[in-house]
Amino acid sequence: MTATDNSTVRDADALRADMVRALHDQDAITSEPVAAAFAVVPRHRFAPEAPLDLAYDLHSTVPVKKDENGLNLSVMSAAHLQAVMLEQADIKPGMKVLEIGSGGYNAALIQELVGNDGVVTTVDIDRDVVDRARRCLDDAGYGQVKTVLADAEAGVPDDAPYDRIIVTAAAWDIPPSWIKELTGNGRLVVPLTVRGTTRSIAFDRDGEGLISRSYRLARFVPMQGEGAAKERKALLRDGVVVQTDDERVPLNTKALNQALDTPRREFWSGAAYDLPDELELYLTLHLSSAARLHASKEIVDSGFVETSALLGVPALVSEDSIAYRTRRENEDTGGFESGVVAHGPQAEALADEYLKLLRRWAENHRCRGAATIRFLPGPAPSTLPENSVLKRHGIVAVSWH
Numbered sequence: 001m002t003a004t005d006n007s008t009v010r011d012a013d014a015l016r017a018d019m020v021r022a023l024h025d026q027d028a029i030t031s032e033p034v035a036a037a038f039a040v041v042p043r044h045r046f047a048p049e050a051p052l053d054l055a056y057d058l059h060s061t062v063p064v065k066k067d068e069n070g071l072n073l074s075v076m077s078a079a080h081l082q083a084v085m086l087e088q089a090d091i092k093p094g095m096k097v098l099e100i101g102s103g104g105y106n107a108a109l110i111q112e113l114v115g116n117d118g119v120v121t122t123v124d125i126d127r128d129v130v131d132r133a134r135r136c137l138d139d140a141g142y143g144q145v146k147t148v149l150a151d152a153e154a155g156v157p158d159d160a161p162y163d164r165i166i167v168t169a170a171a172w173d174i175p176p177s178w179i180k181e182l183t184g185n186g187r188l189v190v191p192l193t194v195r196g197t198t199r200s201i202a203f204d205r206d207g208e209g210l211i212s213r214s215y216r217l218a219r220f221v222p223m224q225g226e227g228a229a230k231e232r233k234a235l236l237r238d239g240v241v242v243q244t245d246d247e248r249v250p251l252n253t254k255a256l257n258q259a260l261d262t263p264r265r266e267f268w269s270g271a272a273y274d275l276p277d278e279l280e281l282y283l284t285l286h287l288s289s290a291a292r293l294h295a296s297k298e299i300v301d302s303g304f305v306e307t308s309a310l311l312g313v314p315a316l317v318s319e320d321s322i323a324y325r326t327r328r329e330n331e332d333t334g335g336f337e338s339g340v341v342a343h344g345p346q347a348e349a350l351a352d353e354y355l356k357l358l359r360r361w362a363e364n365h366r367c368r369g370a371a372t373i374r375f376l377p378g379p380a381p382s383t384l385p386e387n388s389v390l391k392r393h394g395i396v397a398v399s400w401h
């Protein structure tokens, strides 16, 4: 080993120790086994092209492969998110685990958690990614992890059933194979996209279906292949996009652009704005015609669209009008008050519907962890129950407590 190699190893060891401490401090790591796995697996060996400080940054992904437009197809996921998901998965020694979406690092962490008596299989749809993961795993001493090239929509039957399945790409749906390949008391941790927002959900088997034990907001590269999401997008103007996966929602680009040209109108709910994750889930399930409004930083900085649209905000859309959530400081009570910005001829009617939901949520459901999410597989029911969203392989149903 050269002097440079020695100092790289020392730097990486120090950065890794800092990373583990910070993941603890930020409550991403909450258990001893997960801390031990992060402390031992050399993360930089799975990102050999990246500078050490990027490889060990808590919240950064490391690019692995991009499409022809420069969008990420594969990345090494951020350490913070990996820690959160491994805690959600509650992996024990001796378990059999399937990881969907490969890179090598997360599979190595899982191998540490299951130990020598456990089995880890990682599957990816992309040959380059599988080959790279294989090389990194062998190089870092995790030759026992199995790598498979396949579209995970059909599952990986050879090693099934699995005690845990961890999905590391944003899934729009839950194909039957993932439930079928879980043991009776198995757990599926999946970044599931519901009406445009992705949450990492820990689901346990519940009869034929699944019931959530925890959920956290998460961002992932999209699932490719058979299970890829089919969304419609309206590009309203540079940096403003409205998108939806709900076939019933009208997306009339010209009329919505005209709506944005009409003066903005603000309406205030008088209700508190906080716990945005639960609020957004509630809104997207109850808005009669729900889409998601995204705006670039330049457009937000120009004051044309509210900051809430930077990461995407639930929007209520009609043929010619649009309304979306905003907030302002509440000087009387502290914190924030929720409100609505609306444009177009039906601005008032849309704002009225939106405000009712903001108030109802604040009165009845404003509580961290208030949602229980179920996945009920099977054909579409003749009428969709309240609080649910139709998928290809079943419905996502949410109850509030």
Ligand SMILES: C[S@@+](CC[C@H](N)C(=O)[O-])C[C@H]1O[C@@H](n2cnc3c(N)ncnc32)[C@H](O)[C@@H]1O
Pocket (backbone or CB within 6 Å): 073, 074, 075, 076, 077, 099, 100, 101, 102, 103, 104, 105, 106, 107, 123, 124, 125, 126, 129, 150, 151, 152, 153, 168, 169, 220, 221, 222, 223, 224, 225, 226, 227
């Ligand atoms: C965020 S990366 C995986 C990160 C990895 N788990 C790690 O250790 O950091 C997501 C991966 O999912 C893969 N993927 C997307 N759709 C897939 C599918 N249908 N089946 C299997 N893999 C898929 C992509 O090719 C990509 O490599």
